[in-house]
Amino acid sequence: MNEVLLTLENVSCLYGERIILQGVSFGIHSSEKIGIVGINGSGKTTLLRIISGLIKPNTGTVTSRKDLKVCLLEQDPVYISELSVLQHTFPVAGEIKDEYHYKSILSRLGINNFDEKMGDLSGGQRRKADLARVLAAEPDLLLLDEPTNHLDLETIEWLQNYLANAGKAVIFVTHDRYFLDAVATKIIEIERTKLFYYEGNYSAYIRGKLIRATDNKRKETRRQAQLKKELDWLNRGAKARTSKPKDHIDRVKELLSKSYLISHQDLDISFQIDRLGKTILELHRLGKSYSGKVLFTDIDHNFQNMERVGIIGPNGCGKTTLLKIIVGEEKPDNGTVKTGINTHFAYYKQDEDSFDPNLTVYEYIAQFAEVIKNAEGNKVTATEMLKRFLFDGKMQQMKLGALSGGERKRLYLLKALMFGANFIIMDEPTNDLDIRTLEILEDYLDAFKGCLLIVSHDRFFLDRTVDYLFIFQDGKLRKFAGNYSDYLLVKRFEQDATEEKKEPVITRPKRIAKGLSYNEQREFGLLEKEIEKIESELLELESRLNDFAKPLSPNDYYHISISMQELENRHQELLTRWLELSDKQNAGN
Structure with a gap:
């Protein structure tokens, strides 16, 4: 059952005189993965801190399930330089099995020196220690504020897979669009103190935004037509004005002040630059x-x-x-x-x-x-x-x-x-x-x-x-x-090739023509030659991919990948036929 863990009702929050969040109401269910997006300063971190209980909203209520365990990973957590990694990660000494669990998470994240001082760690290593602290605590609700900051790519991919498969509720703020796409089951966008909700991952959110924008354009067209009619009436003169009720003019004022299209001001990045010389x-x-x-x-x-x-x-x-x-x-x-x-x-x-x-x-x-x-x-x-x-x-x-x-x-x-x-x-x-x-x-x-x-x-x-x-x-x-996605493809190809080398090599038996007709014997011989030719071509293309002394352009890599896929498909097709004939000739022995 997808039970409700925590609810926010009519929550508002101010920072000085500035309204950060206003009239926020929603519930968090078990196993939900909610990604929060919005411009800097829109209140993403504030929302996480309200949910965690670190700050109280100015209005509204936050109600949670009894005994709900919540852990928050902050953007810039406070740490004591002299504490060891294990002391920071596992602050309250408990049973040996609990300590082992924390050490296991640390090791998965690439930290094996548990006695190293926090002050001696790099920013990325401290981030891993903070991450281990909240993950190993196994909360019912996990709150993560920019969890990928300072992490290396392998750790990000491990965390992405871990959270996507975790049977717990996760709410996270991140700018990493691939991470959002892989983990989120719902997106909450904070825009001008309000929350907008989109079911699905980041791709679904983008599609939802496009639909919403199209709908808003239609509304804006209707609003402008109505506004023009009202303004035409206002321009008819004093007599016409007095013949209409006052609330009609108030309606015009409302229309003038309202726009369904939220104008997003963009950064204007434009700077003069000098030309580079021969030596750069x-x-x-x-x-x-x-x-x-x-x-x-x-x-x-x-x-x-x-x-x-x-x-x-x-x-x-x-x-x-x-x-x-x-x-x-x-x-x-x-x-x-x-x-x-x-x-x-x-x-x-x-x-x-x-x-x-x-x-x-x-x-x-x-x-x-x-x-x-x-x-x-x-x-x-x-x-x-x-x-x-x-x-x-x-x-x-x-x-x-x-x-x-x-x-x-x-x-x-x-x-x-x-x-x-x-x-x-x-x-x-x-x-x-x-x-x-x-x-x-x-x-x-x-x-x-x-x-x-x-x-x-x-x-x-x-x-x-x-x-x-x-x-x-x-x-x-x-x-x-190539870019990162290109590299990831090659990396996975290399890993698969390494795994294949570990598997036992099955050699094809030598051809014995008994049991085959004349045409089949001829086909069998031609198949062997074509299979050997394709295998030779595949080895040559693989060699080109692995020759880092002669770097390939992304276009070269694309065409080589396509060629290899076509050759592999053809190789499989010929090999299947070769095995059929091989079985038949062996049956005739």
Whole structure:
């Protein structure tokens, strides 16, 4: 039975004078997987904290089932540096079997040193420890605020499969569209203090939004026709006005103030950039170690114009370190970096180091530049550019400490891009940004006429923005032509090929013609030759896929994949016929 675990009735919440949520009512059932979406500052985190009981709504009630166990993973959990991983994850010592359970979850997430101090962990490892803490507690209702932040891709895919198959209720906020699509059974969108509900996953939500938008356009057309009729009447003169009841004029005023079409203001990203020179960026045999641990060795690459590279790899493998070496914030142990004289970097960091909570939004941007040039070369004031990045006059006077995490990230994005660099370097840019901002950023990067180098765990973002990958594997850099989905296909193909090699090899018996007619003997011989020819062609194509010294373009990879599939289908068809004839000739012996 899909029982109700918790209900919210007419819940409203204010932040200062700002209404965050208003009149929210819905129920949460067991086994439901609810994804929450909305722009930064819309109240997604606030809703999770109300459900968890950490904050009380200004109005309304939250009613839960008796003895309901709820666990919340926050975006930025507080931790004590001196606590060990196990102490942080398993804060109340219990039975040995419980401790074993927590250690098991930690190991699944790739943390095996349970005595390591929390303060010594990377951001990704701390995120895994926090995740292990809430998962191992086995709550009835699991609340996750941006669970994929700082996690490597393998862990994200493990978590995605774990939650999709978990027999418990999960409510989660995430910007990861593939994650939403795989896990969610319902989407709640927060828009202008209200909640809108969509059954199904993220794809179903997008389809629902399209239907809603079409319906709203029809309503808007009717509204405008009605409004025109009313305005025509108002223009007839004083005599006509006095002949109509007063509430008729009130109706016009209502129509004037109401629109079924919610206008989504977009970021206006437009900056002037310089052309790249012949030499853009050259990496020669780069190597780096920390505390005796080798992060990477012998990294070589010469960047070409318009190259768009994504960097992936497990937490702690050196992705951020490589970016810092490129921009000159760190020195390599070995090798050199050569930057072209016309190459100008924009470096978007994971954590902004110039954050002063007492600065206003305007003061933060104005300290870098009060006037900015757009793509046409026209001068734009910092005030105007902030408005284009959705910071209106009132928000420009807000302190940074009062902004949501996502709003601060949007501000940092403006700071990183506003000087018109021709080589954009981004370290986990999708963390804390809402999906709408990500879509606009993706469109901007699509049209960007320079080079991109992006560290990201967001699979959708990688698919949209890059066509080449640097993959960190055991201290080496593997280069791959294609986006993340292309790489995933090749990776699975390689895994399947490895599994097939482990299976016992079944060799075909040598042909003995007895039992076959003359035509069948001839067909049998031709089949053997054609099968051997196809097997040879498959080996050649597989060799091309695995030859990373000669990288393939996404188009090459697509055509090779199609060819291999056709050959494999033909191989199976011929082999089936060959086995029929083989059985027949053996039966005649």
